[in-house]
Amino acid sequence: MSNCTDNKFEKMLAEYELDLLASDDREAFELHLLACDSCYREVSQFARESLHLLHSDRLKAIVRQAVGDQDDSRRDPVQAKARRRRRLITLVPVAAAAALVFLVLKPWQIEIRTTEEAIASEDRLVVLPFLNQVDERDSSLMGMAATKLLITDLSDSRTVAIVSNQHMEDILSTITGAETPAGRVHLATAVANESNSKWVFTGSIVQEPPQLTIDVLLLDATNEDTLTYTQVSCEPDANLFCVIDSITKTIRQSLQPLLGSVGTDRPVAEITTHSPEAYMHYVEGVEQYRKFFFDQATASFDKATQLDSTFAMAWYYLALEVNPSLIDNAVRHLKRASQREQYWIGSRAALWAGDTAKFFAQLNRLSQDYPDEEEAHYWMGVVENRRGNLEAAGHHYLQALEVNPRHKLSYNQLAYLHSSLGDYEQAVAAINRYADLAPEEPNPFDSRGDIQARFGNFDLAIESYREAVNIRPDFDETAHKLAELLSLDAQFEEAELWLGGYATAIGDLPSPDDVVNLTSLLISRGLLDSAYRYADRRLDEVWTDYEGDDQAEIAELLMFQKVLIQAESDPIKAWQAIREVYKIRGDTVQSRQVSLYHHELRIVAASGKRGKIELVLNILKKEVAKPPAKDWPLRFALACIALEGGAADSAAAILESLRKTEPYDIDDFLIAYLLSRSYVEAGRMEEAVVLLDSLMISAVRARVLLPTLNVRLHYYLGVAYEGSNWPERAKEQYERFLEFWGRSDTELPIVNEVRQRLARLTS
Amino acid sequence: MSIEELYGQARQGDLDAEKRLFDELAVRLRLVAFRYTRNEDDAKDAVQEAMVRIIADFREKHLKDSLSAWSYTVLKYEILNRARTDRRRRELRTRHSEETDLRNFRPDPDLEMNLARCLRRLIQSFPRYARVLNLKYQGYSTEQICEKLRITRDNLYVLHSRARAELKGCLAKGGPDK
Numbered sequence: 001m002s003n004c005t006d007n008k009f010e011k012m013l014a015e016y017e018l019d020l021l022a023s024d025d026r027e028a029f030e031l032h033l034l035a036c037d038s039c040y041r042e043v044s045q046f047a048r049e050s051l052h053l054l055h056s057d058r059l060k061a062i063v064r065q066a067v068g069d070q071d072d073s074r075r076d077p078v079q080a081k082a083r084r085r086r087r088l089i090t091l092v093p094v095a096a097a098a099a100l101v102f103l104v105l106k107p108w109q110i111e112i113r114t115t116e117e118a119i120a121s122e123d124r125l126v127v128l129p130f131l132n133q134v135d136e137r138d139s140s141l142m143g144m145a146a147t148k149l150l151i152t153d154l155s156d157s158r159t160v161a162i163v164s165n166q167h168m169e170d171i172l173s174t175i176t177g178a179e180t181p182a183g184r185v186h187l188a189t190a191v192a193n194e195s196n197s198k199w200v201f202t203g204s205i206v207q208e209p210p211q212l213t214i215d216v217l218l219l220d221a222t223n224e225d226t227l228t229y230t231q232v233s234c235e236p237d238a239n240l241f242c243v244i245d246s247i248t249k250t251i252r253q254s255l256q257p258l259l260g261s262v263g264t265d266r267p268v269a270e271i272t273t274h275s276p277e278a279y280m281h282y283v284e285g286v287e288q289y290r291k292f293f294f295d296q297a298t299a300s301f302d303k304a305t306q307l308d309s310t311f312a313m314a315w316y317y318l319a320l321e322v323n324p325s326l327i328d329n330a331v332r333h334l335k336r337a338s339q340r341e342q343y344w345i346g347s348r349a350a351l352w353a354g355d356t357a358k359f360f361a362q363l364n365r366l367s368q369d370y371p372d373e374e375e376a377h378y379w380m381g382v383v384e385n386r387r388g389n390l391e392a393a394g395h396h397y398l399q400a401l402e403v404n405p406r407h408k409l410s411y412n413q414l415a416y417l418h419s420s421l422g423d424y425e426q427a428v429a430a431i432n433r434y435a436d437l438a439p440e441e442p443n444p445f446d447s448r449g450d451i452q453a454r455f456g457n458f459d460l461a462i463e464s465y466r467e468a469v470n471i472r473p474d475f476d477e478t479a480h481k482l483a484e485l486l487s488l489d490a491q492f493e494e495a496e497l498w499l500g501g502y503a504t505a506i507g508d509l510p511s512p513d514d515v516v517n518l519t520s521l522l523i524s525r526g527l528l529d530s531a532y533r534y535a536d537r538r539l540d541e542v543w544t545d546y547e548g549d550d551q552a553e554i555a556e557l558l559m560f561q562k563v564l565i566q567a568e569s570d571p572i573k574a575w576q577a578i579r580e581v582y583k584i585r586g587d588t589v590q591s592r593q594v595s596l597y598h599h600e601l602r603i604v605a606a607s608g609k610r611g612k613i614e615l616v617l618n619i620l621k622k623e624v625a626k627p628p629a630k631d632w633p634l635r636f637a638l639a640c641i642a643l644e645g646g647a648a649d650s651a652a653a654i655l656e657s658l659r660k661t662e663p664y665d666i667d668d669f670l671i672a673y674l675l676s677r678s679y680v681e682a683g684r685m686e687e688a689v690v691l692l693d694s695l696m697i698s699a700v701r702a703r704v705l706l707p708t709l710n711v712r713l714h715y716y717l718g719v720a721y722e723g724s725n726w727p728e729r730a731k732e733q734y735e736r737f738l739e740f741w742g743r744s745d746t747e748l749p750i751v752n753e754v755r756q757r758l759a760r761l762t763s
Numbered sequence: 764m765s766i767e768e769l770y771g772q773a774r775q776g777d778l779d780a781e782k783r784l785f786d787e788l789a790v791r792l793r794l795v796a797f798r799y800t801r802n803e804d805d806a807k808d809a810v811q812e813a814m815v816r817i818i819a820d821f822r823e824k825h826l827k828d829s830l831s832a833w834s835y836t837v838l839k840y841e842i843l844n845r846a847r848t849d850r851r852r853r854e855l856r857t858r859h860s861e862e863t864d865l866r867n868f869r870p871d872p873d874l875e876m877n878l879a880r881c882l883r884r885l886i887q888s889f890p891r892y893a894r895v896l897n898l899k900y901q902g903y904s905t906e907q908i909c910e911k912l913r914i915t916r917d918n919l920y921v922l923h924s925r926a927r928a929e930l931k932g933c934l935a936k937g938g939p940d941k
Binding site for chain 1: 917
């Protein structure tokens with residue numbers, strides 16, 4: 001047909017002439033017509049003819065007569081109905097489809113039902129993000145600032161209910177549509193439908209400051225009638241605030257005949273800031289805050305308050321991020337905030353003052369005056385969650401989702417809530433919904449990883465964490481968690497990559513946790529000698545490279561790692577070394593950290609040195625006599641001594657009495673580990689298998705901090721399987737053990753033993 | 764020379780390029796407008812109004828993208844406005860796909876008669892093409908048409924190309940029997 005160089009457009013030509021292109025494609029093709037001589041020529045030569053083919057009743061009759069009832073739509077009522085509701089923009093399919101979502105609160109269940117029923121639009125206005133025609137990417141953030149400012153101004157004037165910015169953005173993130181005017185009309189009505197709004201507003205910046213000019217369009221979403229289409233600027237100074245005030249006035253004038261009373265309107269600068277520059281920093285900060293980029297957000301809010309020290313909401317965000325006492329600055333300048341924002345400031349101030357009654361009162365009033373403010377429900381849920389009122393918390397999250405079915409954070413919180421209650425399926429369902437809504441954000445994948453790890457699904461958790469850090473490699477906490485799981489799975493190279501690898505790649509120091517974990521990783525690989533020297537090296541650097549609490553923390557943990565290594569070959573030296581660790585914090589005997597104390601006792605017991613053991617037992621007996629009486633150290637020491645002395649059943653009995661239930665902290669893990677060893681050595685294999693299996697899918701942090709014990713879990717489980725007549729499973733565990741310590745740089749008797757056991761099973 | 768090239772020269776003060784730019788732009792925009800207005804007079808009016816705005820503002824615009832894209836935008840807004848006015852005047856309310864449905868189609872009797880003859884002849888040779896048109900009239904989408912006819916989009920393209928060529932040839936001869 002045409003000699004167009006672009007095959008895509010050449011093929012579109014046929015559908016264009018038959019008016020079969022979707023709106024985006026149609027507009028793309030029409031733009032192409034302005035540039036392509038060949039397509040332009042083809043289309044123009046057949047323009048009148050194709051129009052007749054499409055719209056001439058006479059020609060239609062000829063066609064229908066020829067076709068007969070082959071494609072009679074009366075025989076296909078579903079198709080007919082679908083065609084009547086055909087949209088020209090594409091809605092990205094999400095679980096809730098394109099219709100409104102209802103959430104039913106059943107006890108701890110999220111039941112998402114979709115409805116195809118038409119819902120009457122309410123007297124509500126949705127403000128779409130402003131287009132910036134001067135700068136398509138809106139790198140100056142002028143479009144975003146104008147949008148937020150207009151929403152603030154309209155909300156404050158109480159002209160009409162306004163769909164919250166968050167809700168509008170959430171809807172937009174699931175709808176694709178063109179940026180051209182016709183496409184935006186459809187986009188606008190789709191957003192209005194999704195948010196159950198009668199009116200929709202969209203603006204386009206056609207000129208940036210100093211002579212800011214905005215094209216504005218206010219539509220009746222029920223019939224796509226234009227209520228207002230005009231261009232707004234200001235004389236003589238067309239700054240952002242003046243233009244927004246003019247737009248608000250225009251909207252109020254348009255809606256007044258429909259609404260009657262439209263409330264009062266204050267100049268927007270009075271309810272935000274008089275500094276446009278400060279406002280731009282604020283807008284930037286809010287955007288960064290929403291994406292969890294807290295450091296950048298803090299810097300932006302800081303700049304805003306420097307430019308305008310009375311900017312209440314900038315202080316509010318700084319209080320959230322940096323220092324709660326800064327909320328006083330927000331309260332001091334309360335009158336410089338909109339009514340809605342005053343509720344937020346008031347609620348937060350009350351919360352930090354410990355007045356939860358006032359906190360809930362403020363947010364309840366906020367949700368009554370501004371029913372579209374889903375965040376009010378969300379935060380009430382968060383606080384109830386913290387207070388342990390899980391049912392109330394769940395109720396609030398679901399209320400937030402009723403207002404905004406795409407409120408991501410509510411899904412996040414619900415996921416953790418279900419996880420706390422032990423409902424894995426519901427937890428994953430909620431978090432997957434979050435991930436569907438925000439596939440480009442790392443947070444949902446991080447949360448999913450947490451939930452999966454909590455329930456022992458480490459493989460799945462690794463995949464989820466990987467997705468998160470692939471989106472944001474500097475998501476440190478996630479990288480750390482991923483590294484831990486990888487190290488437990490013997491995936492050492494990748495674990496090392498995520499342990500400070502990113503930090504060092506950009507010239508930063510590894511975090512204290514990463515330094516310790518890197519040492520732990522070396523130990524896990526059996527490189528005990530290398531690990532010892534690495535720990536020594538880092539200890540030398542710790543006094544110069546780190547400060548304050550970080551110094552003591554790294555030093556203590558590194559020295560402890562060295563203790564673990566030494567305990568493998570020389571328990572006495574390890575015991576002496578552990579006493580040095582106490583000196584880091586200057587603790588007395590009674591206030592020693594529990595984890596160190598446990599290890600000191602078990603290491604002494606393992607030394608076999610009667611003199612040392614008696615010394616320790618005497619000290620412990622004296623401690624029991626002193627108030628407050630704590631007999632657990634003595635009982636624990638006796639258990640360790642019994643275990644080392646071959647009295648495994650006695651050791652097991654004591655350790656069983658010392659055990660707490662899951663989840664394991666580090667001390668619980670140590671007790672459980674020793675108990676599993678007791679079971680194995682007592683020949684109680686089935687009990688050992690049950691306990692060791694549960695340890696394998698839990699206690700991540702403890703196992704990372706105690707790598708020598710973690711590796712031994714595989715040994716003991718192998719022995720337990722062997723003793724329970726499960727040779728294949730035993731082999732798996734021995735092989736797993738050798739993945740860790742098979743290439744050790746230190747002579748370890750246990751490695752030789754495992755090799756012998758494996759050889760025996762294999763032969 | 765393309766519109767963008769002419770635009771570049773016009774911005775540098777080349778008056779000749781400027782004239783050619785607006786002439787070329789107007790012609791192209793009329794073709795686009797015609798699809799929506801469905802008659803040439805309305806298309807001409809819409810383009811004229813749009814060109815007034817384009818000519819007035821094109822120097823002040825700091826366009827990072829193309830002049831074509833911006834001009835297209837201006838035209839669509841103009842058409843949108845006219846459609847609103849038109850719809851209010853006729854008290855028509857619709858939610859069909861054409862937001863700029865002006866219902867101003869006025870067939871050319873001669874062309875329509877010739878087309879009718881050629882179309883009847885064409886349908887005998889290409890009955891499937893009649894089904895494509897019929898399904899289009901009933902509001903089916905491209906995907907649905909292809910599914911019903913068990914053809915691919917490429918097939919549809921070929922079908923329309925051949926039918927189109929046949930129709931053009933027939934119309935050029937003045938009718939199917941000539």
